[in-house]
Amino acid sequence: MTLDLARKIRLIMKLRKSGITDTAVLAAIERVPREAFIPPMFHDQAYEDTALPIGCGQTISQPLVVASMTQELQVNDRHKVLEIGTGSGYQAAILAKLCRRVYSIERHKPLLEMAEKRLSSLRISNITCKAADGMKGWTEQAPFDRIIVTAAASEEPPEALLDQMSLGGIMIIPMGRDKSSQFIYRIMRHEDGFSCEQRMPVRFVPLLPNMAKGEPDPVQDDLAEPLVFAPPFAFQS
Ligand code: SAH
Numbered sequence: 239m240t241l242d243l244a245r246k247i248r249l250i251m252k253l254r255k256s257g258i259t260d261t262a263v264l265a266a267i268e269r270v271p272r273e274a275f276i277p278p279m280f281h282d283q284a285y286e287d288t289a290l291p292i293g294c295g296q297t298i299s300q301p302l303v304v305a306s307m308t309q310e311l312q313v314n315d316r317h318k319v320l321e322i323g324t325g326s327g328y329q330a331a332i333l334a335k336l337c338r339r340v341y342s343i344e345r346h347k348p349l350l351e352m353a354e355k356r357l358s359s360l361r362i363s364n365i366t367c368k369a370a371d372g373m374k375g376w377t378e379q380a381p382f383d384r385i386i387v388t389a390a391a392s393e394e395p396p397e398a399l400l401d402q403m404s405l406g407g408i409m410i411i412p413m414g415r416d417k418s419s420q421f422i423y424r425i426m427r428h429e430d431g432f433s434c435e436q437r438m439p440v441r442f443v444p445l446l447p448n449m450a451k452g453e454p455d456p457v458q459d460d461l462a463e464p465l466v467f468a469p470p471f472a473f474q475s
Pocket residue numbers: 296297298299322323324325326327328329330343344345346349370371372373388389443444445446447448
C-alpha cells in the first residue's frame with residue numbers, strides 16, 4: 239500500500255467517525271486526488287484533515303468541512319449545482335462526481351485558471367467555470383437545484399443567489415460577522431418562501447464583492463488550524 243493510500247483510508251475513517259454517513263460523498267472523496275489541488279510543498283499533508291494555502295491568500299477547505307457541506311447539500315445526478323468560490327477546484331471536483339453539472343465562479347482569475355487546468359488534466363468535464371463576482375450568481379444558467387458558497391457572507395445570503403434557487407432547492411452557505419461566530423446555514427426554498435437552519439461552526443475566508451484586482455486578500459493565519467467537531471455537530475442526512 240502506498241503512503242498516500244494509507245493516509246487516504248485514515249482520512250475516510252475519520253470522516254465516517256465524524257458523522258459523514260453518505261457513502262456517495264465518501265466515495266467521491268476517495269476518488270478525487272486532493273494532492274492534485276494543492277501546491278507541491280504541501281503534498282505530504284494532502285490527506286490530513288486540514289485547510290491548506292492555495293495562493294492569493296485563499297485556502298482549500300478542510301476535508302471534513304468539504305464532506306459535511308457536500309452531504310448537507312443532498313446532491314443527486316439530476317442536479318445542476320452552482321458553487322461560489324472555485325478556489326483550487328477541489329470542492330467542484332467532488333460535486334462533479336455526484337451531480338449532473340457544476341457551475342463555479344471565482345473572483346481571483348489566477349486561481350480560476352489553475353483550477354481549470356487541474357480539472358481538465360483529471361478529465362472532469364461536467365464543470366463550467368467563470369471569473370466573476372459570485373455574489374451576483376449566474377443569471378444565464380439559473381435556476382439551480384443546489385447552491386454552495388465556500389466563502390463566508392457577513393450577515394445575509396446575497397439576494398441574487400436566493401433568487402436563483404429553484405423551488406425545492408437547497409443552499410449551503412457559511413455566514414457570520416467574524417471567524418469566531420461563523421456557522422454553516424442550510425437554506426431551503428419552498429412555495430411560500432425560504433427556511434433557514436443553523437448547522438456547524440466553521441472558519442471561512444470572507445465572501446468579497448467584485449473581481450479581485452490582482453492583490454492577494456489579507457492572509458487568514460488561523461484558517462489552517464483544523465476545526466474539530468463530532469456528533470451532534472456532524473450533519474445527519
Ligand atoms: N471551494 C474552494 C475553497 C475556496 S476558498 C476549494 O475547494 O478549494 C474561497 C474562495 O472564494 C476563494 O478562492 C475566494 O477568492 C472566493 N471568493 C470570495 N468571494 C467571492 C465572490 N464574491 N465571487 C467568487 N469567488 C469568491
